[in-house]
Amino acid sequence: MTTLACFGAGRIGRIHAGNAAAHPGTTLKYLVDPMAGPEAEAVAASCGAALVSDDRVFEDPAVDGIIIASSTDSHADLLSRAAQAGKAVFCEKPISLDFRLTRQVAAEVEAAGIPCLMGFQRRYDTSFRQVRERIASGVSGPVEQIVMFSRDPSPPPGSYVRTSGGMFRDSSIHDVDMARFLLDEPITRVFAVGSNLISDEIRAAGDVDTLTITLVTGSGRMAQVVACRRGPMGYDQRLEVLCSREVLTVANQPVSTMSITTAEGTLAAPPENYFLERFRQAYAAEMAAFIALIRDGTQPLAGIRDGLEAQRLVEAAQLSARTGRAIDLTPDWSPEP
Structure with a gap:
């Protein structure tokens, strides 16, 4: 037990x-x-x-x-x-x-x-893992570009923003971790832009509500994160990976796969309500992975080093957004002076 x-x-x-x-x-x-x-x-x-x-x-x-x-x-x-x-x-x-x-x-x-597992649940999502495994198999050819869309259904309150770490550290850390997971090559340059287009409450809390992060590896491969605290369509979580021989995509997961078609057109279900529903399977899978780590030492898909490196990237992105310049990352780069 x-x-x-x-x-x-x-x-x-x-x-x-x-x-x-x-x-x-x-x-x-x-x-x-x-x-x-x-x-x-x-x-x-x-x-x-x-x-x-x-x-x-x-x-x-x-x-x-x-x-x-x-x-x-x-x-x-x-x-x-x-x-x-x-x-x-x-x-x-x-x-x-x-x-x-x-x-x-x-x-x-x-x-x-x-034993340590960090909670980057997207690594345990069936669709995201299939993309990673197909890239690793070599069938798709080398990764050239990645684009991720990550939009919440509605903005969180300012009180949450002030204690959670804000959009970079609390939310986009998942996106940059997935970029690391799929690129499987050190990221050497980060450039980010953040704006306040939606919520005065988030602005007052000292955070942004809309951002774009560009990550570049030493060989020139790129990943771009397009994120927003409001998605008019609901929880918007999509991925596209351009490889030399294939384009791999992960679409939004709908509440239901049923659609209704009439002479006026087709009506489809909206995406899952939020991350708790969208990643229900992934949360169960990462808990199973934690228990396997304890019982037989099966190594997790994300450990403490992944937590450190993903945070290093969002720290660089936040600094870039604040200063308006690209941040070049050496292996020992730190946001501290």
């Missing part, structure tokens, strides 16, 4: 806790949430978990691994404590909003040698 504990009972915590509790041969023993109330109690009850303090989790030798799905500002400390306690960890991104602390904690996790 694999025994887990989950930190966080919010929207992503509920998903991870539920997937952990439902996995065969796994028990979710504990749920930790400093804002514990009726919602956290309901999550705990549905998963058969006890609501406890964080100390209880780290002191219990029966806990094999922890899931960090709590607020962003708690990630670094929990990762560090997991490293000290020798417990496997599944951590949502980003590691920290302080890049110096991100590097420090990543080093601690690597030095401790604990």
Whole structure:
């Protein structure tokens, strides 16, 4: 039996806790949430978990691994404590909003040698993985250009923006991670532009709501991220990869594949409502991967180093957007002076 504990009972915590509790041969023993109330109690009850303090989790030798799905500002400390306690960890991104602390904690996790999976769930999505596997097979030929569209149904409130890390660190980090996953070659230049076209509340919080990021590898291959906090069509998550022999695409996943056709035209279902619904399968698959990592050492598709490198790219993108210049990345580049 694999025994887990989950930190966080919010929207992503509920998903991870539920997937952990439902996995065969796994028990979710504990749920930790400093804002514990009726919602956290309901999550705990549905998963058969006890609501406890964080100390209880780290002191219990029966806990094999922890899931960090709590607020962003708690990630670094929990990762560090997991490293000290020798417990496997599944951590949502980003590691920290302080890049110096991100590097420090990543080093601690690597030095401790604990199993670690970072929550880049798109790597576990069936369609995105098929693109990666087809590229890796050589059938498509070398990748030349990638374009990703990433648009939310509606803007988040300013309060969320101020604590989550903003559009670059909280949202576009997924896109740049997917660019790394598909290019499979170091990115050496980043250029980004950000604007406020939608939300005065996001502007007041010091963030942008519309952005474009261009990533270039040393050989000249390119990936472009086109992102916005508002999608008139709903949650818009598309990918196109231009290879030398094929073009690979991932379209939006509709709520239903049924369409209605009349003399006036065809009516189709909209895309899945938001990321929780769109990546339902991917979240279950990455939890299964975390449990396999604990049980038999099967290496995850994203580890602590991927979390560090994806954040390094969005830090460069944010700096580029702020200064209006391209950022050239050496292996040891850091946003710190």
